[in-house]
Amino acid sequence: MSPLRALIIDDDALARERLGAFLCAEPAIRIAGECESGTEAMAAIRSLAPELVFLDMQLPGCDGLNVLQSLPGANRPAVIVVTAHAHYAVPAFETGVVDFLLKPFDLPRLQVAVRRARDAIQSRRSSRPAAAEVKPADRECFTVKADGRIVFLQRAEIVRIESAGSGAIVHLATSSLAVRESMVALESRLSRVGFAWISPSILVNLDQIKEIKRTFPGEHLVLLRDGTRLALSRDVRGELGRISRGEA
Secondary structure, three states: OOOEEEEEEOOOHHHHHHHHHHHHOOOOEEEEEEEOOHHHHHHHHHHHOOOEEEEOOOOOOOOHHHHHHHOOOOOOOEEEEEEOOHHHHHHHHHOOOOEEEEOOOOHHHHHHHHHHHHHHHHHHHHHOOOOOOOOHHHHOEEEEEEOOEEEEEEHHHEEEEEEEOOEEEEEEOOOEEEEOOOHHHHHHHHHHHOEEEEEOOEEEEHHHEEEEEEEEOOEEEEEEOOOOEEEEOOOOHHHHHHHHOOOO
């Protein structure tokens, strides 16, 4: 595992210097930057994308809890809290920090914290699918309201969507959801990531199309991977140009 890019956040210059001296003796760490305020820290985390953050809790601008709450959901850095105030321990651990160092601490205690951070980061990396296995569009998450609940779906889960009055039926591989959102509203969110109309009332995930079969002159049938057979409307066939080219 290559050295972790680390960011030191502390308003005390002597504390930053002492921690930096400890970390310079750690081959597993490469210091990417230092910050002395909460607002500066938020900007540095966005720009430097550190893998590990050493975070003091009492900071000018905004405190460490505000910084923790602002961390991105994706590519979130591991955080080791470094503070002289023990009462921050519970709220800090509730946000998912990997360790809590109470000042003053010694090098062996810091090394324990670094090992925990490396283990947490390595575990997170090993649990991610390989980039070639999942296309970026497939990871895009959509929320729909169905049966009084909010359901989170990924693009790849959706086979097709059919109009149903003022709402729609979202067909998944093994189930269906009745949603209150209109077809037009759903299409505005889905067409840009691989969905297209095959009739005025049906949207299909292009990855779910197995073939487009000519049945009669001017007539075509869309065969989906789950065995569903749907008529391809002449009025919307142009939207499937990249698939049906040469079929029409």
